[in-house]
Amino acid sequence: MSVASEKALVPFVSVDNMMRLVRSFGIERVLTDLASEIEADFKRWPLFDKISRVGSHSDVGVIELMPTSDGEMYGFKYVNGHPKNTINGLQTVTAFGLLADVESGYPILLTEMTLLTALRTAATSAIVAKYLMPKNSTIMAMIGNGAQSEFQCIAFKAICGITSIRLYDTDFSATKKVTQNLQGRGLDLVVCNSAEDAVSGAQIITTCTADKKCATILTDNMVGSGVHINAIGGDCPGKTELHRDILFRSEIFVEHPAQTRIEGEIQQLDADHPVTEVWEVMAGNKRGRSNASQITLFDSVGFAIEDFSALKYIFKNALSAKFYDYLDLIADPNDPRDLFGMLERFKA
Amino acid sequence: MSVASEKALVPFVSVDNMMRLVRSFGIERVLTDLASEIEADFKRWPLFDKISRVGSHSDVGVIELMPTSDGEMYGFKYVNGHPKNTINGLQTVTAFGLLADVESGYPILLTEMTLLTALRTAATSAIVAKYLMPKNSTIMAMIGNGAQSEFQCIAFKAICGITSIRLYDTDFSATKKVTQNLQGRGLDLVVCNSAEDAVSGAQIITTCTADKKCATILTDNMVGSGVHINAIGGDCPGKTELHRDILFRSEIFVEHPAQTRIEGEIQQLDADHPVTEVWEVMAGNKRGRSNASQITLFDSVGFAIEDFSALKYIFKNALSAKFYDYLDLIADPNDPRDLFGMLERFKA
Numbered sequence: 001m002s003v004a005s006e007k008a009l010v011p012f013v014s015v016d017n018m019m020r021l022v023r024s025f026g027i028e029r030v031l032t033d034l035a036s037e038i039e040a041d042f043k044r045w046p047l048f049d050k051i052s053r054v055g056s057h058s059d060v061g062v063i064e065l066m067p068t069s070d071g072e073m074y075g076f077k078y079v080n081g082h083p084k085n086t087i088n089g090l091q092t093v094t095a096f097g098l099l100a101d102v103e104s105g106y107p108i109l110l111t112e113m114t115l116l117t118a119l120r121t122a123a124t125s126a127i128v129a130k131y132l133m134p135k136n137s138t139i140m141a142m143i144g145n146g147a148q149s150e151f152q153c154i155a156f157k158a159i160c161g162i163t164s165i166r167l168y169d170t171d172f173s174a175t176k177k178v179t180q181n182l183q184g185r186g187l188d189l190v191v192c193n194s195a196e197d198a199v200s201g202a203q204i205i206t207t208c209t210a211d212k213k214c215a216t217i218l219t220d221n222m223v224g225s226g227v228h229i230n231a232i233g234g235d236c237p238g239k240t241e242l243h244r245d246i247l248f249r250s251e252i253f254v255e256h257p258a259q260t261r262i263e264g265e266i267q268q269l270d271a272d273h274p275v276t277e278v279w280e281v282m283a284g285n286k287r288g289r290s291n292a293s294q295i296t297l298f299d300s301v302g303f304a305i306e307d308f309s310a311l312k313y314i315f316k317n318a319l320s321a322k323f324y325d326y327l328d329l330i331a332d333p334n335d336p337r338d339l340f341g342m343l344e345r346f347k348a
Numbered sequence: 349m350s351v352a353s354e355k356a357l358v359p360f361v362s363v364d365n366m367m368r369l370v371r372s373f374g375i376e377r378v379l380t381d382l383a384s385e386i387e388a389d390f391k392r393w394p395l396f397d398k399i400s401r402v403g404s405h406s407d408v409g410v411i412e413l414m415p416t417s418d419g420e421m422y423g424f425k426y427v428n429g430h431p432k433n434t435i436n437g438l439q440t441v442t443a444f445g446l447l448a449d450v451e452s453g454y455p456i457l458l459t460e461m462t463l464l465t466a467l468r469t470a471a472t473s474a475i476v477a478k479y480l481m482p483k484n485s486t487i488m489a490m491i492g493n494g495a496q497s498e499f500q501c502i503a504f505k506a507i508c509g510i511t512s513i514r515l516y517d518t519d520f521s522a523t524k525k526v527t528q529n530l531q532g533r534g535l536d537l538v539v540c541n542s543a544e545d546a547v548s549g550a551q552i553i554t555t556c557t558a559d560k561k562c563a564t565i566l567t568d569n570m571v572g573s574g575v576h577i578n579a580i581g582g583d584c585p586g587k588t589e590l591h592r593d594i595l596f597r598s599e600i601f602v603e604h605p606a607q608t609r610i611e612g613e614i615q616q617l618d619a620d621h622p623v624t625e626v627w628e629v630m631a632g633n634k635r636g637r638s639n640a641s642q643i644t645l646f647d648s649v650g651f652a653i654e655d656f657s658a659l660k661y662i663f664k665n666a667l668s669a670k671f672y673d674y675l676d677l678i679a680d681p682n683d684p685r686d687l688f689g690m691l692e693r694f695k696a
Contacts, residue, residue, distance in 0.1 A: 068404075082452055089682075090454065180689075327362070334437075343370060
């Protein structure tokens, strides 16, 4: 017998319900709406409580908590990053998150965020690219064809108008997986034999590889002028993807500088190397791309505000569409001071 | 139709199941076993990843994340503190927590922690008092008779051999609630008319009040020699319970100094005021009480390692006794790189 009161019950969006929502709404609509939510929150960036994420590092990976608040709602995400997990048949990244009411501190939503993180990361990349990419970009190189790659491709199609994707991965079976998964989605898919081949003719270069080491996915000679680089694989200390020389030729855009200087590509640069906060471009305070030949680089590591936007989106949409269950998560005695009495009177 | 794999499912201990466990095992056994678990972890304190908790403060309260890890398991707790919540029929403190495997980053337990926090706080207070209280203490003053107080009384009975409790609260109905709830538990309950009255003859003084302000529950003249003070209500900046003069007469013991200097009673003192870490006493590195007339003070704010111990205890006991359900929390495709394919092939 449950004695849980209404206040004890927290709406919970399971993996099943998240998939129901995305399939029911359509992934392009979800990505586009998420991008709008993120863009709107980036435009009110100064309002947010900005805390660099709290990581617990081990030899094989990291577990992070990413909290933020806009003063009305509080959200956080639990997320791990374990590059070698795939060897054991596990995800590199898994996540879940929570939204709470700041006024009472009570949780109002618990949700899976493995899928949601893939969606919000792709939506963030694409909405940022919309501000920075060369005009009328149609071709994107997608280097690293893991779990995140299809989401990136669809987001860039839906939000930036990309029509052709040049795919490359050191593991050909990963590229094959992407071509199979993206068949019939209106994207021209070109399988490439090298990273050099992939970037050829592309206006946008997305790098999304996962090794926890300083890798060099792109070298300086591979990157011509007039491109936008969306670098999302380098996201913790000792994990980068770009050769340092590319950074010196690029106008660099970041989410939260304090976090990116530790975790992003710019960990390779001096701590005072100039960067532009991407929210300032969206808010109209700072210039994005200034000319057609410039190299713009979004050194993306993922910030808590993007997860907050995603949590809000799910709170609005999963609840109204009834894609959730209730979870008996919060002990809520009738007399709030009588927690012990609730326990004493409980009959199993 | 669920497509969740075994790895997608995380054991979840609801409020109902937590109550089942405590009622089935018996609360004194649960408190005693929790105290042993906490004591064992305090003795290996240097092993833990110690991070001051990450708080998000508002005018009416705070929401905190409390992570830690021993290198094998990672745990964190979400907890709020909203003193005025009771006006709206809500709990001052609610909580839930998670345990994960450091090797994979995958969650292995999600559990309610409102009840569990009440239990672990009482277990911590009592096991620390066991090291610091005057020999053969039998009488405790319990000032502040809110949601935490019954748990404190029972823990001090089970772990420290306390037989008599002197109760006081500014709200008499709170005290009445405690006397009703603790009837027939082998404790002599004495209702007192003032804090002065309550401390009279007590060897242990527990203060557990909740206002988010610097209050003076105990003034200097009220505290005689040869007592142990268990101060648990002062636990965030601007929230204290003891007059500063008492601190100067006391030997002060704390959990994690970096956190306590910000949140505890000692926020009233200089940053270099000498304190002893309580784990050092348990490990035998430092002296606890040195003589019968000393005033010992446990300036307790609650630390993540206590929650970690509690999470481990629930992981072992709720799972073996089958007091849990499975939660479809982690997206787990057959091919870990094929998150998108899992979504594509999902049929609601």
